[in-house]
Amino acid sequence: MLTTRPTDDTLYQALLDRDAAYEGFAYVCVTSTRVFCRFTCPARKPRRDNCRFESTIADCVEAGYRPCKRCTPMLRYGESEPAVRLLLEALEAEPDRRWSEQDLTDRGHDPSTIRRLFKKRFGMSFLELARRRRLSDAVATLGAGASVIEAQLDAGFDSGSGFRSAITQLLGEAPQKLKARSSFLKACWIETPIGPMLSVVCDHALHLLEFADRPALPAELRRLQERSGSAVIFGRTVVTDQVEAELDRYFGGVSSAFSVRIGGHGTPFEREVWDALRMITPGTTRSYSEIARQMARPSATRAVARANGANQIAILIPCHRVIGADGSLTGYGGGLWRKQWLLRHEARFAAPASLDQSG
Known part of the structure; x- marks a missing residue:
């Protein structure tokens, strides 16, 4: 990777200095007010312990933060495209509105063009952005102890069934059940050189880490819940911060070690296989039959293959290091091209050791 993300302390100092050099590079999310701001925001600066920093506006919105009305981060970010700016202004004026493609057409916009512009700038379409705003506000309302009907009205849903369907689709839980929850699993996108990954964590452990285009991802999310x-x-x-930092070091060629705690999912046999996968040295590979023999279960080759496929923690539990007995790459949920890329990348970690031994 060509650049390294500054530390949060560096970003906080840039916030205090209103350093314009960080405009668009990162945003500050203020946990006490649930808003996110540009670094040059004229508002009084929050305390360090009330700040968290996100790389994109999409991350801020997905985490449930609203754009600051003083520094208008979304409007500034979209000012080079008149259509984007007009729609963002309309969204700010009516944050509870349920927008549709017909609304875009009525305003003289081509929906496909708007979708492309917003995905390029914010990582999501305008309609998805508006929906996330409404639903994040609804979750905050529920979390503050409001009734489901209050949250429904705050989110701009006239229909109770429509609101329940939207919340359930986004969060995997009906609103009434969600209101009773005291904690949630938190999902976040992590960018990597070979595509975005979805991480799902709790306050103590990582529960899922998969590439966004993995076909089995929706089923894995349902199974996890x-x-x-x-x-x-x-x-x-x-x-999340720890996973992101350790992946940065991994993809940057600095370290292949991962210390983040992994949630205890799977059957005892699956966990035994996953432990065996983590013992494979970076830069080397094993076959299913070799892993089975290592586990003193020489007849369990097929069961090892099934457990390998059930792994939902990509890279950290390195199922990409398992190949066929004939040396072929075999299947990989993230795509064979990624498997090949990862193995070649990890060969760099093994190279120094090889040089030392030859000397």
Whole structure:
């Protein structure tokens, strides 16, 4: 990677200095007010312990923060495109409105063009952005102890069934059940050189880490919620920060070591296989039959393969290091091209050791 994200302390100092050099590079989310700001915001600066920093506006919105009305981060970010600016102004004027493609057409916009512009700038379409705003506000209302009907009205839903359907689709839980929850699993996108990954964490451990385009991802999310009994909302915890930092070091060629705690999912046999996967040295590979023999279960090759496929923690539990007995790459949920990329990347970690031994 060509650049390294500054530390949060560096970003906080830039916030205090109103350093314009950080405009668009990162945003500050203020936990006490639930708003996010540009670094040059004229408002009084929050305390350090009330700040968290996100790299994109999409991350801020997905984590449930609203744009600051003083520094208008979304409007500034979209000012080079008149259509984007007009729609963001309209969204700020009516944050509770349920926008549709017909609304865009009525305003003289081509929906496909608007979708492309917003995805390029914010990582999501305008309609998705508006929906996330409404639903994040609704979750905050529920969390503050309001009734489901109050949250429904705050989110701009006339229909109770429509509101319940939207909340359930986003969070995997009906609003009435969500209101009774004291904690959630937090989902967040993490950018990598080989594509975005979705991480799902709690306050103490990582529960899922998969590439965004993995076909099995929706099923894995449903299975995770069923096993954990928890709803999933967009947000971050300190575990997210740790996963992101360790992935940065991994992809930057600095370290292949991961110390983040992993949630205890899977059957005892699956966990035994996953432990064996983590013992494979970076830069080397094993076959399913070799892992089975290592586990003193030489006849369990197929069961090892199934457990390998059930792994929902990509890279950290390195199922990409398992190949066929004939040396072929075999299947990989993230795509064979990623498997090949990861193995070549990890060969760099093994190179120094090889040089030392040859000397």
